[in-house]
Amino acid sequence: MxxxxxxxxxxxxxxxxxxxxxxxxxxxxxxxxxxxxPSPNTLEAMKEVVNEGLRKYPTPTVDSLKRVIANREGVNSEQVFVGNGSDEVLAFAFQAFFEANEAIKFPSVTYSFYPVYANLYGIPYQAVTLNDDFTIDVEAMKQSIGGVIFPNPNAPTGLALRLYQVEEILQGNPNNVVIVDEAYVEFGAESAVELVEQYPNLLVTKTLSKSHALAGIRVGYAIGQEDLIEGLERIKNSFNSYTINSVSLAGAETALSDxxxxxxxxxxxxxxxxxxxxxxxxxxxxxxxxxxxxxxxxxxxxxxxxxxxxxxxxxxxxxxxxxxxxxxxxxxxxxxxxxxxxxxxxxxxxxxxxx
Amino acid sequence: MxxxxxxxxxxxxxxxxxxxxxxxxxxxxxxxxxxxxPSPNTLEAMKEVVNEGLRKYPTPTVDSLKRVIANREGVNSEQVFVGNGSDEVLAFAFQAFFEANEAIKFPSVTYSFYPVYANLYGIPYQAVTLNDDFTIDVEAMKQSIGGVIFPNPNAPTGLALRLYQVEEILQGNPNNVVIVDEAYVEFGAESAVELVEQYPNLLVTKTLSKSHALAGIRVGYAIGQEDLIEGLERIKNSFNSYTINSVSLAGAETALSDxxxxxxxxxxxxxxxxxxxxxxxxxxxxxxxxxxxxxxxxxxxxxxxxxxxxxxxxxxxxxxxxxxxxxxxxxxxxxxxxxxxxxxxxxxxxxxxxx
Structure with missing residues (x-):
């Protein structure tokens, strides 16, 4: 102290x-x-940009990487936000969508960074007890005061909600943002990205750390409707103009195309x-x-x-x-x-x- | 909206x-x-780590880079904090040392990110008018309510304070943190790092973006007494465990040794x-x-x-x-x-x- x-x-x-x-x-x-x-192409793309160009700042708007992600996820570029790992994306989302005096909900057993963010930004929270079989209690995740966040699949249980259950949570929180943290989704769960068009309160986050074997380069992203993405950009651009370095950018673009x-x-x-x-x-x-x-x-x-x-x-x-x-x-x-x-x-x- | x-x-x-x-x-x-x-050694060091090791997370504590910085700056490793560019270091410092209800001071003409941070974290500020010759008004920077931040040399003027003037500002704010943003110091100004031992309220920030031609890899750092560094670590570890990717780490270590x-x-x-x-x-x-x-x-x-x-x-x-x-x-x-x-x-x- x-x-x-x-x-x-x-x-x-x-x-x-x-x-x-x-x-x-x-x-x-x-x-x-x-x-x-990581794939040989990914490593090759990164090596190629390790040259005198590193004297310059990276792109602050990461437009090209956004296009690659948009193409992969079937959305448009304005529905994509990129951060220095999905942890940074989540930190920005807590600031952008949750309020200091409105309790959010997340499962009682979950990614242990959520209460850390909540504490940092002074956001109260309710840890929703899991069902006896360790699944998320879908009913209890509805009607939050300030918003909802959960991983799908959940960590550390690995258990996944079905898409209709995610949809129930979205419908049960029409006036609040629901963040679905899909860090592990590529290993067998259903992604909620296809629900983005339908639900203006949905933000889906992903990372290249696990599925793309790139924990070392720190790239994560979020998919949501334009105004949610704009909210994230406002926070990011009030914090750090250049969160993604040039080498990680090159690696991420290639990995997501491979x-x-x-x-x-x-x-x-x-x-x-x-x-x-x-x-x-x-x-x-x-x-x-x-x-x-x-x-x-x-x-x-x-x-x-x-x-x-x-x-x-x-x-x-x-x-x-x-x-x-x-x-x-x-x-x-x-x-x-x-x-x-x-x-x-x-x-x-x-x-x-x-x- | x-x-x-x-x-x-x-x-x-x-x-x-x-x-x-x-x-x-x-x-x-x-x-x-x-x-x-950047130097050939710097680029070589980065290329060397672009390999299968990127599947793993980088070190969250960046001990080895801290040792290199400590050695270079003549301090110990516990007096070093590293961030994803000095902009991130500054954002953490605003959170760690400035309060929502206590106005800080910075020059009226200065790095235009300072009011952006202040606004993001709800910190009031007083923009201290420059002297007629565009130099910082040292006397007016004293007796702040919540703390002080200024670049030395100042941007965009390029004018530098002498070390004795920086010391006057430190002495004039004994109970508040004074951040000296030395992004450009290596181009001819006097660094305040040598004052760190004497002034517990001093935090000096630096970046590899300009002096080391590495804007593309996003590495900045801060030097201060142990408890200030610990304050920054508390914020960083509540925000993102791994802010510096493995490739940037390798580049920064080599650059600062070259x-x-x-x-x-x-x-x-x-x-x-x-x-x-x-x-x-x-x-x-x-x-x-x-x-x-x-x-x-x-x-x-x-x-x-x-x-x-x-x-x-x-x-x-x-x-x-x-x-x-x-x-x-x-x-x-x-x-x-x-x-x-x-x-x-x-x-x-x-x-x-x-x-």
Whole structure:
């Protein structure tokens, strides 16, 4: 605490991201990164712009990337906003659409950055308890005072709402913005982008970090009707004119045009998830029906926290959330087949030696 | 205007950056970019990390870059904060150190993003009128209610305060944070970093955009005592865990270790500024004594706005600010000798044809 801190700084409760260890021998399944590399074209496009042109500012309006995204998502460029990772897009959306005195709703178990943003901007919130099966309580997400945000699929459960359920939430909040955070949607859930034309209160956010194996370049975006996008632009242009650097811009444009490659890696991740889930269930673990690139897993016979800590000692990083509702669970990102086989062996050994 | 916009979005008054034209034949002297390329080592370091590692998140704590900056600035790593361009650093500083109900002070003619931030965060401000010679009124910058921010050298005048004057402002605001925005300091002004040990209320910000010819990669930083840096980290970690992408990190680390190269390009820019200033004065123009990589120029015989518009038609982009106090002036970034010779010829021709 410092006498120079503003009230905002004093009252901030910062987010704590998953660990980013430096050692390369670690099997890192804790931050939902894609186990496969970005496409060769993506890397080539980035290398090409690493030249003397970097002395100049990037485009502040990112028109060309917006066109690529619009084309991919079947919307027009004025319905696209781009940010320095979808975390920045979400931060701007909290500022642009939620009010300091109007409580928003999000699920009680969800991306833990939402309460951090709410706290930063002084926005009150109601954490809506999940159903007993960990699905989002659609009925309870209606009639918010200030707006709604949820991930689809949800994190860390991996469970997805169907599109008609998303629509119910939109219809239940006609005067407030509903943000559908689709960071993991490409791994098997239904995107709400097709609802944008119909619902002026819908903002969908996406990221290249997971589906396009580009967490390192920090690009996320939002799709919504023009006036919502304009609201985001007003905040962004009051904060930082140039949020996306020239190299990330080049990478993002190419990645989003290189569909065949990424579709194949998505399928590989999904296939790995399917057999790995089944294998864990064969060990007696409970595993939620994930549509994301991670599994939310309740171990049997050992404590979740013990499993997390013991695997970490042995070079496998997974994620454990020390919160009442999910203390029995660990979240495991989907890696390559080989990584998951090694993890499965390690878990089997631990269970055997523990018995 | 949209019914979905928050009060913040409705009341935002976004910043308008200088134009970033696409055509390569334009001589672009409107956004204070460095005319020389980043060092070969810098580009090499960036290319090296454009590989499959980009599937992973960058380091959220940027420890290695902080060590490089600390070493360069003669401080320790805990006294360093890094952001996505110094604009982001400044936005965080406004949130971390200024209060919604306590007016801050900045010069009436200065970087036009300051009132934009103040407006975004609801911070009242007093624009302190410059002295008649366009220097900052040091006495009037004392005894602020909520804090102080000014660039040194100031923009768009290019005039710099001496270190003892910066110290007077620090001593005149013992209970408030004083931000010294040193975006242009490397082109000939005195840095206040050496005062950080002595003044707990001092935050100095810098950028790689101008001095290191890296506007395209978006890296800026702040130096201050540990508790000020911690205040910035609290805001940043409530906003976006990973503000700096992996490629920019690699470039920034190498650039800040490659002093000999950048010192030479800085000297070239300064030498060009000296002869170009003298040449404009020989045309009868008034030119302020800039310590930055631009000149603030009052044309004689023609209107400033006319000069700006006419040069633009002829492929030379400079900057004109349509504000009462500076309507007689244009700001011209310093390019290569060849670019400045061509601009000088163009201006001479315009003056002759206009007579």
């Amino acid at each position: 410092s006498k120079f801190w503003s009230r905002t700084a004093r009252e901030a409760k910062p987010y704590i991201p998953g660990e980013q260890p430096n050692e390369s021998q670690i099997i890192k399944l804790n931050t939902n990164e894609n186990p496969y590399p 569909d065949a490659y990424y579709r194949e890696t998505l399928e590989r991740v999904i296939n790995t998830r399917v057999w790995f889930k089944q294998s864990l269930e064969e060990l007696g673990f409970e595993v939620l029906d994930s549509k994301a690139n991670f599994l939310f897993v309740k171990p049997t016979g050992v404590e979740a926290e013990w499993l997390y800590l013991t695997l970490k000692e042995r070079g496998f990083y997974i994620r454990y959330f020390d919160k009442p509702e999910v203390r029995g669970y660990v979240r495991i990102s989907i890696g390559t087949d080989e990584e998951m086989e090694r993890l499965l062996n390690e878990i089997s050994n631990l269970l055997n030696s523990d018995c | 949209s019914k979905f916009w928050s009060r913040t979005a409705r009341e935002a008054k976004p910043y308008i950056p200088g134009e970033q034209p696409n055509e390569s034949q334009i001589i672009k002297l409107n956004t204070n970019e460095n005319p020389y390329p 002093d000999a190269y950048y010192r030479e390009t800085l000297e070239r820019v300064i030498n060009t500024r000296v002869w170009f200033k003298q040449s404009l004065e020989e045309l009868g123009f008034e030119v302020l004594d800039s310590k930055a990589n631009f000149l603030f120029v009052k044309p004689t015989g023609v209107e400033a706005e006319w000069l700006y518009l006419t040069l633009k038609e002829r492929g030379f982009y400079i900057r004109y600010f349509d504000k009462p106090e500076v309507r007689g002036y244009v700001r011209i970034s310093i390019g290569t000798d060849e670019e400045m010779e061509r601009l000088l010829n163009e201006i001479s021709n315009l003056l002759n044809s206009d007579c």
